[in-house]
Amino acid sequence: xxxxxxxxxxxxxxxxxxxxxxxxxxxxxxxxxxxxxxxxxxxxxxxxxxxxxxxxxxxxxxxxxxxxxxxxxxxxxxxxxxxxxxxxxxxxxxxxxxxxxxxxxxxxxxxxxxxxxxxxxxxxxxxxxxxxxxxxxxxxxxxxxxxxxxxxxxxxxxxxxxxxxxxxxxxxxxxxxxxxxxxxxxxxxxxxxxxxxxxxxxxxxxxxxxxxxxxxxxxxxxxxxxxxxxxxxxxxxxxxxxxxxxxxxxxxxxxxxxxxxxxxxxxxxxxxxxxxxxxxxxxxxxxxxxxxxxxxxxxxxxxxxxxxxxxxxxxxxxxxxxxxxxxxxxxxxxxxxxxxxxxxxxxxxxxxxxxxxxxxxxxxxxxxxxxxxxxxxxxxxxxxxx
Amino acid sequence: xxxxxxxxxxxxxxxxxxxxxxxxxxxxxxxxxxxxxxxxxxxxxxxxxxxxxxxxxxxxxxxxxxxxxxxxxxxxxxxxxxxxxxxxxxxxxxxxxxxxxxxxxxxxxxxxxxxxxxxxxxxxxxxxxxxxxxxxxxxxxxxxxxxxxxxxxxxxxxxxxxxxxxxxxxxxxxxxxxxxxxxxxxxxxxxxxxxxxxxxxxxxxxxxxxxxxxxxxxxxxxxxxxxxxxxxxxxxxxxxxxxxxxxxxxxxxxxxxxxxxxxxxxxxxxxxxxxxxxxxxxxxxxxxxxxxxxxxxxxxxxxxxxxxxxxxxx
Numbered sequence: 001x002x003x004x005x006x007x008x009x010x011x012x013x014x015x016x017x018x019x020x021x022x023x024x025x026x027x028x029x030x031x032x033x034x035x036x037x038x039x040x041x042x043x044x045x046x047x048x049x050x051x052x053x054x055x056x057x058x059x060x061x062x063x064x065x066x067x068x069x070x071x072x073x074x075x076x077x078x079x080x081x082x083x084x085x086x087x088x089x090x091x092x093x094x095x096x097x098x099x100x101x102x103x104x105x106x107x108x109x110x111x112x113x114x115x116x117x118x119x120x121x122x123x124x125x126x127x128x129x130x131x132x133x134x135x136x137x138x139x140x141x142x143x144x145x146x147x148x149x150x151x152x153x154x155x156x157x158x159x160x161x162x163x164x165x166x167x168x169x170x171x172x173x174x175x176x177x178x179x180x181x182x183x184x185x186x187x188x189x190x191x192x193x194x195x196x197x198x199x200x201x202x203x204x205x206x207x208x209x210x211x212x213x214x215x216x217x218x219x220x221x222x223x224x225x226x227x228x229x230x231x232x233x234x235x236x237x238x239x240x241x242x243x244x245x246x247x248x249x250x251x252x253x254x255x256x257x258x259x260x261x262x263x264x265x266x267x268x269x270x271x272x273x274x275x276x277x278x279x280x281x282x283x284x285x286x287x288x289x290x291x292x293x294x295x296x297x298x299x300x301x302x303x304x305x306x307x308x309x310x311x312x313x314x315x316x317x318x319x320x321x322x323x324x325x326x327x328x329x330x331x332x333x334x335x336x337x338x339x340x341x342x343x344x345x346x347x348x349x350x351x352x353x354x355x356x357x358x359x360x361x362x363x364x365x366x367x368x369x370x371x372x373x374x375x376x377x378x379x380x381x382x383x384x385x386x
Numbered sequence: 387x388x389x390x391x392x393x394x395x396x397x398x399x400x401x402x403x404x405x406x407x408x409x410x411x412x413x414x415x416x417x418x419x420x421x422x423x424x425x426x427x428x429x430x431x432x433x434x435x436x437x438x439x440x441x442x443x444x445x446x447x448x449x450x451x452x453x454x455x456x457x458x459x460x461x462x463x464x465x466x467x468x469x470x471x472x473x474x475x476x477x478x479x480x481x482x483x484x485x486x487x488x489x490x491x492x493x494x495x496x497x498x499x500x501x502x503x504x505x506x507x508x509x510x511x512x513x514x515x516x517x518x519x520x521x522x523x524x525x526x527x528x529x530x531x532x533x534x535x536x537x538x539x540x541x542x543x544x545x546x547x548x549x550x551x552x553x554x555x556x557x558x559x560x561x562x563x564x565x566x567x568x569x570x571x572x573x574x575x576x577x578x579x580x581x582x583x584x585x586x587x588x589x590x591x592x593x594x595x596x597x598x599x600x601x602x603x604x605x606x607x608x609x610x611x612x613x614x615x616x617x618x619x620x621x622x623x624x625x626x627x628x629x630x631x632x633x634x635x636x637x638x639x640x641x642x643x644x645x646x647x648x649x650x651x652x653x654x655x656x657x658x659x660x661x662x663x664x665x666x667x668x669x670x671x672x673x674x675x676x677x678x679x680x681x682x683x684x685x686x687x688x689x690x691x692x693x694x695x696x697x698x699x700x
Contacts, residue, residue: 028666035668038453057668061454148556149651201538201554208537345667352472352652359556359653371471378466379672385449385457 001283004292009282016275027051031344037267038063044269046276049097052085052260053156053339053347059088060341060384065266068092070277074285081334082303085261088339094263095280096303098226101330102157102256103323105227106220108243113137118245124188127248131197134219141219142199145212146192149355151204152347153258157224157247158185160337161256166350167340172382176350177373181252186365188251190358210234222247224258225327228299232318239318244326255333301327342376342383349375446674456671463675467660473676476657477683482560483635483656484628487567492620494568495575496613500605502576503583514580518573525570529637532566536638552639556653559639563654566634571627575620582616583609618695622688629684632658 002018023030031054037044050058058064071092075083078096085096106118114134121130131143146154164181167174176182192198199218202208212218214235221227231242247253264280266273283289290304298312301324307313308324316323340346349372357368376383421428446463450456467473498517502510520528535541536552543550552562586609594604610617635656640649650659657680664673 031668032452032666035452057451061451063453148554148653201551203554342667345664345669348663348667349472352655355556355651355653356475359651375470375472378469379463379669381449 001289001293001296002279005279005283005289008288009278012278013275018279021045023049027054028344034058034267038269041269044267044271046270046272047264047266047280049262049264050094052088052094052096052263052336053343055088055094055263055265056339056341056343058265059091059093063268064091064093065268065270065273066091066093067095067266067273067277070274070281071095071285074281077285077287077305078303079305079308079331081257081261081331084334084336085263094265095277095284097262097264097284098300099261099303099331099334100224100226100258101327101334102161102222102247102258103225103227103326103330104220104222104245104247105231105242106245107216107238107241108322109241110134110138110141110216110219118243121245121248123249124191124251127250128192128195128197131195135197138216138219141216142202142212143197143220144192144222145199145202145204145209145218146189146358147200147203148359149203149351150189150358152351153224154204154222155185155189155350155354156337156347157222157256157258158188158251158253159256160258161253161333161335162251165338166346166376167342167383169340169384172384174346174373174376174380174383176346176376177370179369182350183365183369185251185253186354186357186368189354190363190365192250193358214238222250225301225330226258226262228316228319228323229297232299240320242319243322244319245322246326246329255330256335256337260336260339340383341385342380345380346372346376346383349379442674442677445671446678448671450670451668452665452670459671463671464679466672467675467679472652473657473660475652476655476660479560479635479653479655480629480631480657483563483567483631484625487564487571488621488624488628490568491571492575492617492624494572495620496579496617498572498576499579499583500609503580514577517576520570521573521577523570525633526637528570529566529634532562532569532638536562536565554639556651559635559651559654563635563638566638567631570634571624575624578616578620578623579613582613585616586612614695618691621691621695625687625691626684629680629687630658631656632662 006013006016023033030049034045034048034050055064068087068091071086075086079099081099081101082096085099086092086094088094104118111118111130111134114130114137116130116133118130121127127143134141134143159181162181162184164179164185166176166179166182193200199212202212202218209218211234213221213231214237232239235242264284266276266280270276283293284303287304287306290302290307291310294300294302294307294310294312298317301313302308302310308328313324315321353368353372354365356371357365360368362368445456447458447460448456449459449462498513501507502513502517507513533553536543538551540552542548542552550558552558590608590612591604594608599607635654636649636659639651639654650656657676660676661673661680664670664676
């Protein structure tokens, strides 16, 4: 990307170079590293990659540069979902890399054998029924995986679409204890785990998960638009057998997203804001720049609207045309969860309570949400306090 | 008094003054040199331990994200932890990891040491390194190997004909961690007790034997009382390491995509996860408070153990 950018803009990029530094092995590592850089005031990067759900903390603390002047001229080039990711709380602070649409990945060959039409799977009950149908012809095969301690993004995708929220800004308070959307998501996770159609022992990003996606143990998975690269990597032999559809309504969620998406932000203390912004906007928000990125990453779905018609996007080499078809359909119901500035603490507390709920005989999640409420109220207080 | 005498006296005084000056210079050097040798340790201790400890005590009274402004909130972080069900849940899990393996770990280590030192063991030089090997193995590697052993179709389930989901079932997960702790720790306590047994005089054991004491009686009435300081040391070390437990549960029963950043589900997460998770969540004050509560708990339990197990009269 940098090479293409400098070659296209030799006069404005003369003397510039790009030094890429790893933020660590996980999103958490990356955020911790960024916090340390802000704390020390040293080695502050000109550009940092974050998930959109991590942006509010840094906007709230005033750590990010307002980039509206540079981004606004190119906003017309990108999709509506990508536009959403450029700002938080009225401040334009981010250049989106990837919009995380909710997508349902399935084994077309196994679904055809079981007589399942994903387009007809509309509700959670339909989803479970499809899982049973699948097991009738493929014993030992599951339609999703939800381990005892699900990954935060698994229930995060549900709450992003069913109107849930964890707090209110005015008055500033944690409200998750009585939030119907979160309760509905917790209940849905439990019901799905109890249905028998979902594997309860396979956790995401484990070796078992990788092999389950390759050997048919997992015949489908509810995930997001970042997954294609991983499936291609885990199951290269299944090219053309995996396809993509829209999520059914799980836990009352119609649409939504996974953490919103991935974005680049520019720290307020960055010494080269103008140069960094020029690079980001020209590379990711214009057709010429994004097409160069697309050529390097064939599984990438660009945010630039005109590039969505590119042959490689319209007919993905691994998933075929179903990927962009499902992606565009999911765009119409794309929503971002109302993240607040204490999302990290909320995710940890709620994730722990979800695990406790899933592993208890209790049928209602209300006492577990109350526990999360009291814990967050005492530990975080006002989620927007600095 | 003549002028000459006065001059003499002045010179004498000067001599008296100069001699001690030389001596005091030497003495000063003698006193300083040890500290110069100690300086590398003292400097690193102050920079890497004492100063961060003081900062973390101060931090525990603040709300701080790791950057920006820190707000003083008094004892709120401590109160929040005491009111947190998750904190108490992790405290109970930590007590489980401490108390459940305690007897088999120390008892097993002691019995193995007695066996290897007895005439029953034919090849002690073979058993000693063999029993210590798990201790040498990196905890990360050990946890990875045990993940394979304890998986659905792993060695343990296959050998025993079990169908236990050791790694995913929350109630079985804690026992899986205990198995790993026993495997990894028994060799360490074996070595400690073996060293302790060399302090038990053979003459005393022979005298007891001649007096008609059988093997069990010799262990109970001679070996164990003589080993009291070693047992105390082993118990205190086990307590400290159990309270600081982090790697084993998070690697064994945790997953990369799990709810918390550390990995282990709350049903198997030790109290150290409260420290790490709060750092990851940008709650540095809360993390510091959790660390100091952990330190206090270790201190209190260690003092109690010293009081209960120390020899009477000492």
